[in-house]
Amino acid sequence: MIKASNLRKVYGGDFVSVDNLSFDINKGEIVGFVGQNGAGKTTTIKMLTGILRPTSGTVAINGADIEKEPVKAKQAIGYIADNPDIFLHLTGSEYVNFIADIYGVSEADRKKRIEQMADRFGMEDSLNKKMLGYSHGMRQKMMVIGALVHKPPVWILDEPMTGLDPNAAYELKKMMREHADEGNCVFFSTHVLEVAEKLCDRIIMIKKGESIYQGTLEELCEKHKNKSLEDIFIDMTQE
Numbered sequence: 001m002i003k004a005s006n007l008r009k010v011y012g013g014d015f016v017s018v019d020n021l022s023f024d025i026n027k028g029e030i031v032g033f034v035g036q037n038g039a040g041k042t043t044t045i046k047m048l049t050g051i052l053r054p055t056s057g058t059v060a061i062n063g064a065d066i067e068k069e070p071v072k073a074k075q076a077i078g079y080i081a082d083n084p085d086i087f088l089h090l091t092g093s094e095y096v097n098f099i100a101d102i103y104g105v106s107e108a109d110r111k112k113r114i115e116q117m118a119d120r121f122g123m124e125d126s127l128n129k130k131m132l133g134y135s136h137g138m139r140q141k142m143m144v145i146g147a148l149v150h151k152p153p154v155w156i157l158d159e160p161m162t163g164l165d166p167n168a169a170y171e172l173k174k175m176m177r178e179h180a181d182e183g184n185c186v187f188f189s190t191h192v193l194e195v196a197e198k199l200c201d202r203i204i205m206i207k208k209g210e211s212i213y214q215g216t217l218e219e220l221c222e223k224h225k226n227k228s229l230e231d232i233f234i235d236m237t238q239e
Contacts, residue, residue, distance in 0.1 A: 001025055001076075001154050001185040002048065007057035009043050009209075017043045018209040021057075025154075025187050030180045032196035032203040033189040036237050040209035041189040042082055045158045048187070049079045061154055075103065078152035080160045082189075084139035088132040092123065092142045095131060096149055103150035110149055117145045120171045136163040144172060155179060157188035161195060173199055193229050207237050 002025035009018040018040040025031050033041050046052040048059050050066045050073065059066040064073040087095050093114070100110040118124045121141040131139055140163045148155075155176070161169045176186045176199065190196055196203055197217055205213040213220060213236065217229065224232045 001027055001062055002156075002187055003058075003060040004044075004048065005058045005060075007044065007047055007059070008055045009040075009047060009052065010055045016209055018047070018054075021206065021209065021211055023204055023211065023214060025185045027183050027185060028180050029201045030176055030186040030188075030199055032200040033187060033206070034191070034193070034196060034203055034233070035206040037191075039206045039237070041206065042158055043209075044206075045079075045156055045187075045189060048156055049077055050074055075150075076152055076154050078147040078150070078155045078157075080143050080147045080155075080157040082158040082162070084136065084143045084163070086143075088134075088139075089130060091128050091130050092134070092145075093127040095142060096127075096146045099146040100149045105150050109151075113149050113151065114145065117148065120175070121145065121168050137165055137168065140164055141168055148175075153184040155184070155186040155188070157186065159189055159191070161190065161192060193233060197229055205233075205236065212236055 005022050007018050007021040008016070010016050021044060033044070035041050043052065047054050048066070050070050053067065061073040062076045064076070066073045087098070090098065096114055097110065118127055121144070123138065123141055123145070126134065126138060131142060134142070144160065160172060164172065173195070180186055200217065202214065202216055203220070204211060220232060221229065224235070227235070
């Protein structure tokens with residue numbers, strides 16, 4: 001469902017943020033994307049979603065090249081950015097309906113989906129209030145609802161748990177698992193190793209923009225016996 005081939009991103013002519021990164025995310029999978037701050041996770045995600053153009057390499061979403069068929073590829077994506085502070089002068093309802101308009105979601109479908117997700121995230125009483133008055137966590141919840149209102153098969157999430165209260169984080173994790181179990185895929189970055197451990201079918205670990213591990217956490221721990229996941233991560237990613 002996601003195919004990244006030899007992705008490379010260079011800034012300013014000489015700073016390599018992502019270097020020759022390749023991976024596949026398949027149907028039914030939740031894949032965690034882990035690495036230190038500055039490792040290239042957000043740059044990679046922005047290339048996957050078409051926000052940034054790779055210096056070289058390609059991205060395909062459901063078989064559609066993100067550069068050659070951008071509309072087709074992006075229609076399949078539900079994207080949550082790492083910053084929820086956008087469109088703050090809109091109400092939550094106005095924001096989600098604006099996104100639903102962009103994706104051509106029918107009135108009946110959007111009403112049902114918004115009601116369901118608002119109920120799961122405890123946002124029913126806040127939909128008609130301006131997002132400027134929301135807490136960080138409430139804005140994050142609205143970003144999730146907006147990203148998923150068109151029911152995309154491919155979820156690409158950049159630190160989606162940040163700012164969420166425990167109940168909302170629990171609901172989002174349930175939704176991620178349900179989504180994958182329906183034959184879709186989820187690719188998300190995280191710093192919380194416990195989340196990756198409990199939720200992911202596989203992880204991709206990067207360091208300085210390069211892949212240093214792709215596989216299951218069980219396989220990783222088997223290679224580093226008698227070490228905690230935290231110790232393994234520090235050993236592999238430290239300078």
